[in-house]
Amino acid sequence: MPDLGTFITQTDGRFAVHLLSTDKFRTRYLALKVARPLHRQHVTALAMLPYLWMQGTTTLPSAREVLRYADSLFGASVRTLIQRRGHQQVLEVQATAPEVGTFNGADAVLEELESLVIQLAVNPAHTGDAFPSDHVEREKTLHERRIQSVFDNKITYALERSWEAACAGQPVGLPRLGYREDLRALTAASLWSLQQEVLAESDVHFYVVGKLHDEPSVAAKILNRLRQAFGDHGRGAAGSPVHALAVRRGEVQQVVEKQRVQQGKLNLVFRTGVSYGDDEYVPLLLANGVLGGFPHSKLFMNVREKASLAYYASSMLDGLTGLAVVQTGIETANRDKAYDIIRAQVDALQAGQVTDDELEFTRRGLTNQYRQVLDQPASLAEIHFSATLAGVERDVERLIQQIGEVDKAAVVDAASRFSLDTVYFLTSDAEVTTGA
Amino acid sequence: MREIHYDSLQLTLYRDVLDNGLVVYLLPKAGFQQTFASFTTKYGSIDSQFRLAHQPQVITVPDGIAHFLEHKMFEKERGDVFPEFAKLGASANAFTTFDQTTYLFSSTDHVLENTEVLLNFVQEPWFSEQSVEKEKGIIGQEIRMYDDNPDWQVFFNLLRALYKHHPVHLPIAGTVESIAGITPDILYTCHETFYHPSNMMFFAVGGFHPEALLAHIRKNQAAKSFGPAPAIDRVLPEEPGPVSEPNRTVHLGVSQPRCLMGWKDAKTGLSGPAQLAQEMLTGVVLEALFGKSSDFYHRLMDAGLIDQNFSWEYECAPTYGYSVLGGNTPNPQALVDTVQSLIDEAMKIGVSEEAFERSRRKAIGRFIATLDSPGAVARSFVSYALRGADVFTTIDVLERLTLQQVNDRLREHFAESQRAVSVVLPA
Numbered sequence: 001m002p003d004l005g006t007f008i009t010q011t012d013g014r015f016a017v018h019l020l021s022t023d024k025f026r027t028r029y030l031a032l033k034v035a036r037p038l039h040r041q042h043v044t045a046l047a048m049l050p051y052l053w054m055q056g057t058t059t060l061p062s063a064r065e066v067l068r069y070a071d072s073l074f075g076a077s078v079r080t081l082i083q084r085r086g087h088q089q090v091l092e093v094q095a096t097a098p099e100v101g102t103f104n105g106a107d108a109v110l111e112e113l114e115s116l117v118i119q120l121a122v123n124p125a126h127t128g129d130a131f132p133s134d135h136v137e138r139e140k141t142l143h144e145r146r147i148q149s150v151f152d153n154k155i156t157y158a159l160e161r162s163w164e165a166a167c168a169g170q171p172v173g174l175p176r177l178g179y180r181e182d183l184r185a186l187t188a189a190s191l192w193s194l195q196q197e198v199l200a201e202s203d204v205h206f207y208v209v210g211k212l213h214d215e216p217s218v219a220a221k222i223l224n225r226l227r228q229a230f231g232d233h234g235r236g237a238a239g240s241p242v243h244a245l246a247v248r249r250g251e252v253q254q255v256v257e258k259q260r261v262q263q264g265k266l267n268l269v270f271r272t273g274v275s276y277g278d279d280e281y282v283p284l285l286l287a288n289g290v291l292g293g294f295p296h297s298k299l300f301m302n303v304r305e306k307a308s309l310a311y312y313a314s315s316m317l318d319g320l321t322g323l324a325v326v327q328t329g330i331e332t333a334n335r336d337k338a339y340d341i342i343r344a345q346v347d348a349l350q351a352g353q354v355t356d357d358e359l360e361f362t363r364r365g366l367t368n369q370y371r372q373v374l375d376q377p378a379s380l381a382e383i384h385f386s387a388t389l390a391g392v393e394r395d396v397e398r399l400i401q402q403i404g405e406v407d408k409a410a411v412v413d414a415a416s417r418f419s420l421d422t423v424y425f426l427t428s429d430a431e432v433t434t435g436a
Numbered sequence: 437m438r439e440i441h442y443d444s445l446q447l448t449l450y451r452d453v454l455d456n457g458l459v460v461y462l463l464p465k466a467g468f469q470q471t472f473a474s475f476t477t478k479y480g481s482i483d484s485q486f487r488l489a490h491q492p493q494v495i496t497v498p499d500g501i502a503h504f505l506e507h508k509m510f511e512k513e514r515g516d517v518f519p520e521f522a523k524l525g526a527s528a529n530a531f532t533t534f535d536q537t538t539y540l541f542s543s544t545d546h547v548l549e550n551t552e553v554l555l556n557f558v559q560e561p562w563f564s565e566q567s568v569e570k571e572k573g574i575i576g577q578e579i580r581m582y583d584d585n586p587d588w589q590v591f592f593n594l595l596r597a598l599y600k601h602h603p604v605h606l607p608i609a610g611t612v613e614s615i616a617g618i619t620p621d622i623l624y625t626c627h628e629t630f631y632h633p634s635n636m637m638f639f640a641v642g643g644f645h646p647e648a649l650l651a652h653i654r655k656n657q658a659a660k661s662f663g664p665a666p667a668i669d670r671v672l673p674e675e676p677g678p679v680s681e682p683n684r685t686v687h688l689g690v691s692q693p694r695c696l697m698g699w700k701d702a703k704t705g706l707s708g709p710a711q712l713a714q715e716m717l718t719g720v721v722l723e724a725l726f727g728k729s730s731d732f733y734h735r736l737m738d739a740g741l742i743d744q745n746f747s748w749e750y751e752c753a754p755t756y757g758y759s760v761l762g763g764n765t766p767n768p769q770a771l772v773d774t775v776q777s778l779i780d781e782a783m784k785i786g787v788s789e790e791a792f793e794r795s796r797r798k799a800i801g802r803f804i805a806t807l808d809s810p811g812a813v814a815r816s817f818v819s820y821a822l823r824g825a826d827v828f829t830t831i832d833v834l835e836r837l838t839l840q841q842v843n844d845r846l847r848e849h850f851a852e853s854q855r856a857v858s859v860v861l862p863a
Contacts, residue, residue: 024465024466063734368545
């Protein structure tokens with residue numbers, strides 16, 4: 001069968017089922033994604049919900065029972081997580097299980113896994129109109145630690161802080177896990193009432209990648225299950241497609257943070273105003289690649305190989321917000337030197353100083369990356385989901401085709417969209433240490 | 437070329453040993469877009485003292501040199517190697533472990549040409565004063581990055597506590613001080629000693645034709661001449677059986693403590709299938725006791741002593757072996773005391789049949805999942821193969837384990853004299 005990474009989608013109101021039938025994997029991948037707009041008011045509580053789901057369902061009332069039940073389904077693994085995708089907060093259940101299509105009774109097992117994934121989200125353990133208070137107390141403690149551990153990984157921390165600074169005051173700038181100070185006010189009842197809102201007012205997506213027969217009837221069956229589980233009367237909540245942040249006029253923001261660190265982190269955040277749904281997205285993807293996506297890119301060659309200032313120096317483009325973040329880890333004393341070299345690379349790119357090799361290598365590198373995605377079920381689903389949120393139909397094959405067609409003029413044009421928004425520097429200071 | 441069939445996994449592996457001693461394994465996977473190829477030498481951070489055949493003196497090289505060499509192989513007189521892969525649409529990388537250095541590429545096109553680039557750049561050393569000095573700045577920043585990483589720090593401090601002399605306790609990248617002493621001459625010596633084809637293995641997995649790829653590798657290698665295989669005598673210091681220090685604590689700019697407990701194998705020397713079996717057996721013990729669906733895991737969770745980062749691992753090599761257990765905790769001492777009392781309890785009552793079966797099933801599921809990731813297959817296949825074991829026999833090995841073995845191993849492994857604790861506390 002052709003392996004083009006093309007999903008078949010069936011929708012019904014706010015429910016969508018995306019199926020990819022393939023026989024090349026040994027494991028089957030399932031994901032339930034429940035999307036709602038980010039709001040300051042609910043960001044922390046919503047971030048906690050998927051973790052509360054793992055604490056038990058009405059029929060499997062503890063985390064241990066959930067995990068043991070999954071174990072009994074041919075050693076399936078199940079996890080829940082929270083994601084931030086553009087201005088959406090996405091509550092998610094993921095499961096993988098060995099494909100056991102040749103065994104008797106295997107179909108029943110896979111249906112049970114499907115059912116577990118849905119039950120975790122829609123039927124969490126509760127007592128009356130509240131989550132069990134012991135589940136809530138435990139998850140509050142664990143969630144606080146989850147928030148704190150972002151502080152402990154300085155690369156992630158610097159990325160998160162520079163992102164927040166660049167998007168301050170807007171929903172997309174809210175931290176993925178929410179705020180520590182919100183936790184105290186959350187109660188078993190308030191979380192339960194939010195849970196009811198989530199069931200009634202969210203967009204619901206269900207992904208399956210694996211050996212499937214008769215996809216239309218599989219999709220219809222899952223749609224039916226979702227409708228029953230989430231309720232027929234709810235409505236979608238995600239609203240308009242995700243679009244890029246507009247370029248901000250005025251001064252570049254400078255953020256300096258001091259901590260007890262051995263290595264400084266210098267991040268530059270650019271707004272581009274271009275997102276996944278825009279025509280300029282693919283040229284921008286190439287421009288970002290030329291700047292800092294690969295070991296042949298300008299940042300790696302100049303910050304690392306020529307100036308020997310850093311071990312990593314790269315640029316990452318977020319297709320939903322249109323933010324590009326340059327990240328480096330440097331000796332704190334080298335801050336200005338590194339900054340000048342990074343700026344010079346962006347200037348060169350915008351001035352059209354892109355060699356044929358740089359462009360071709362980047363084109364091939366990106367093509368290789370996306371072709372490899374065709375071998376990775378979870379990444380296939382993520383890319384498809386991004387496109388869905390941005391309101392475009394662009395599967396991986398189409399993306400690869402477009403990457404092949406972009407010319408230099410278009411790449412340089414797209415590069416002119418890089419507008420420096422925020423310079424973030426995490427530095428050491430013997431005197432000052434900040435807490436989490 | 438020999439074909440090895442794994443019927444239950446529906447895999448066919450191709451094996452060949454070239455005239456120069458290079459061992460080649462090819463694993464075609466139908467339907468996969470990518471090919472993942474690796475070229476590995478049996479040479480890592482622990483190989484810092486060695487003697488060559490017929491030479492009396494022991495050569496001692498700076499700590500971190502295997503990793504330094506890995507970095508420097510990517511630079512040639514003509515320039516950087518990365519663009520050569522980029523031109524062919526491949527993504528290249530490398531990594532160094534305690535006992536191996538691997539160079540790799542993954543690509544969806546031009547597999548033969550990329551293989552050529554891989555074989556050539558790893559077999560053509562070129563080092564200059566200037567480029568070696570430049571690399572010290574880059575690796576210095578890599579080391580600083582690890583200095584700030586609490587998970588890295590708590591792990592290497594545990595190894596320091598477990599091992600007094602064995603170089604497994606030294607950081608793989610060395611220290612800023614140790615790498616300062618690296619020169620082109622020392623790099624050439626190490627390359628000459630450890631990068632002989634007879635000390636190396638080529639492995640590829642993905643969508644390719646094995647006959648064509650093997651013919652290509654043969655031709656490439658036949659065109660090069662190598663001296664006779666050096667007989668390498670690795671010199672390791674005598675390591676006492678018990679741990680070096682029972683406790684180590686450091687302070688870092690973090691919000692919450694990290695705590696790892698480790699148990700050092702008093703007896704080492706396993707290799708080949710016995711080592712794979714030991715790894716599976718010990719893994720089943722640890723998963724049964726502390727896996728995410730175990731009673732103990734949930735007791736620790738209920739007591740508020742751990743979070744979802746709590747995990748175990750076991751590493752077994754011919755000259756060292758240790759288990760690691762732990763993660764984030766608000767109270768390291770309470771975690772250590774509780775884990776110890778749970779282990780004491782387990783030693784008394786033993787692992788139940790049910791927990792044993794669950795743990796074994798989990799291990800089989802985990803193994804099957806790795807088969808979908810060419811990168812993961814390559815890493816685990818090569819790392820076992822260089823130690824003489826075959827990772828594709830994992831399921832058979834697991835199925836042969838008995839509850840008796842599990843309980844014997846449990847009682848043997850968790851001895852008090854073999855335990856050390858490493859803690860990172862907020863500064």
